[in-house]
Amino acid sequence: MSVLTTIEEFEDELDALVETNPDDAGLIDALIDELGADQDLLAGLSDEVPKWHYMFNPSFEIKRFAECWQSGRRIYTLKPYDENGHLIGFRIFIGHDIHADEYFVLTVQPRATCYDTTTAEYRSLCDRYDRLGIPAVRRFP
């Protein structure tokens, strides 16, 4: 059974985000709750990136974070939609322990800077993933 959990640092980030951007923080909190409660969606989350749920179009996109995979880390980028059909200005990064079938919500970052691999935030993302002791990706397809 797939499981989705968050880590303390991600919760700290949402505590901070809700102070400045309660609308997006609430949407992200709600989406994480819904994802964690949806076994079908979780089970298919890593299946070559689902573009749609069998019942409906999901309220997000998810893609591999290629730079992380190339460094042996199985990390996905979750991109929530807003009510106008646009992606919001934040990205959520999720690590997957394929052996335990457990997803970990690692961080939420502004879209504008989150893919820059030279930042302290990127190093922090990798550190958080590594601390969970998730086995490395052996081969990047």
Add this chain to the structure above:
Amino acid sequence: MTGSAFLPLGGSHNAIYGLKITPVFIAMDRHVVAEGIAKRGLSASDRSARIKNNPLRAAAIVKGRQRLAKVAEQLNPGFRPLSTLRLASGFSQAELAEKMNMKQPNIARLEKNPGDPSLSTLQKLANVLGVDIGQVIAAVEATNKVEVGHV
């Protein structure tokens, strides 16, 4: 914090029937999970408690669910399943379950494959969600239709 499973026998009792007894100490660390696997994240209940303890987040997540319902409707025109009705009312599955005197997995099942719920369940859902029973029936029918189509 550590403790010991056995207390040592006194010095004068270290030999009984010619056998020397050596006290054995076993370290017990309460932070280590029984199977030896450390907990790696927050459980759903820990996370829920944390959100409830932050009034800003508790209010924001209710609005976030309502916004998520609008997102679902925008992306799926004409399709309003039970999950969307629930989100529009601002509830998580666990919260709806509590109000319905049910368990969260039963709500999850009801949302995924409602089948033919009893009239009392439909009425109770309508009352808790604050919607007309016709909307609940339409949501159940919409979900069942997709379920059949999927199979």
